[in-house]
Amino acid sequence: MPQHPGYYLVKSEPSVYAFAQLCRDGQTRWDGVRNFEARNNLRLMRVGDLLLYYHSNEGKEVVGVAQVVTAAYPDPTAPDEDWSAVNVAPVRALSQPVTLAAIKSEPKLAEMALVRKSRISVVPVTAAEFTLVLQMGGTTLKDTAAAPQKSAAAKKSASPQKSAAAKKSASPNKSAAPQKPAARSKPAAPDKRATAQKNSSRSVKRKAAAIAP
Numbered sequence: 570m571p572q573h574p575g576y577y578l579v580k581s582e583p584s585v586y587a588f589a590q591l592c593r594d595g596q597t598r599w600d601g602v603r604n605f606e607a608r609n610n611l612r613l614m615r616v617g618d619l620l621l622y623y624h625s626n627e628g629k630e631v632v633g634v635a636q637v638v639t640a641a642y643p644d645p646t647a648p649d650e651d652w653s654a655v656n657v658a659p660v661r662a663l664s665q666p667v668t669l670a671a672i673k674s675e676p677k678l679a680e681m682a683l684v685r686k687s688r689i690s691v692v693p694v695t696a697a698e699f700t701l702v703l704q705m706g707g708t709t710l711k712d713t714a715a716a717p718q719k720s721a722a723a724k725k726s727a728s729p730q731k732s733a734a735a736k737k738s739a740s741p742n743k744s745a746a747p748q749k750p751a752a753r754s755k756p757a758a759p760d761k762r763a764t765a766q767k768n769s770s771r772s773v774k775r776k777a778a779a780i781a782p
Contacts, residue, residue, distance in 0.1 A: 575618040576694040577610060578683055579635070579657075580625040588622045588633040592659045600644045600654035607691035611653045612641040619710075620657060621694060621702060623683065630666040631702055634710065635659055663706035677701055 579599065581587070591597055602608050614637045622633040639656035646654075672678050678701060682692035694702075703710065 573696075575613070575615060576621075576696055576699040577614065577618060578621040578623055578631070578692050578694050580623045580690040582626050583624045583628055587624065588635075588659070588662060591622070591633075591635065591657070592662070596638060596656060596658045598645075598654050599657050600646045600652075602644070602652060602654070602691060603647075604689060604691075606686075607689050608651075608653050610689075610691040610693060611655050613693070614641060614655050616640055619660065619699065621699065624666075625690075628666070629669040631663060631672075631706065632666045633659060633662040634703075634708075660710065661708070663703070663708045665705075665707045667702050667706045671705060672702070675701070675705070 586597070599611070602611060616637055616639065618637040620635040620637065621631045622635050623629075623631050635657045636659075637655055638658045641653040641655050644650075644652040644654040646652075669683070672681060673684055678684065678698060681698050682689065682694065686692055
């Protein structure tokens with residue numbers, strides 16, 4: 570049976586690493602977590618889990634959804650220490666950011682870890698909380714998470730067709746090339762005119778070269 574994804578919320582200051590930057594990068598390593606509870610939450614993440622992306626300190630709002638693409642592994646920024654990192658990729662930006670004030674004013678989100686544990690940078694989110702935040706942001710994820718995989722498959726299937734089309738379009742040009750000598754078989758008089766034209770064009774080029782700085 571397919572396993573339902575887990576849900577989490579991750580925090581980042583927009584001046585340090587904004588969601589828009591993640592969208593530009595396509596993927597990033599979520600490292601530098603130095604809180605044991607947040608680290609343990611990273612270790613619970615599985616590939617395919619969905620993340621609410623929260624801008625902390627500046628803005629204080631949920632602005633997008635990301636997805637775990639690599640499960641927890643040792644954080645390379647802390648060698649010989651017991652910290653973890655995961656790799657995440659963007660899914661989509663919220664149509665409308667959901668502010669911390671809006672979350673606090675919603676009774677159904679009163680127990681959300683973002684509210685109860687404000688100092689933890691990685692916290693779990695229930696499916697109901699995740700869905701409600703998306704609704705508040707006017708956002709749906711229908712078929713969005715699968716879009717990158719579909720587009721990659723489309724590119725793979727499209728590339729052979731393009732290359733084949735390129736070969737087909739190139740072959741008529743090659744077959745048409747032998748027809749050019751027929752145009753070259755002209756009387757001697759036109760050849761002299763062509764020679765005169767070539768000589769004049771060469772002289773123009775030389776003059777232009779002489780004038781050029």
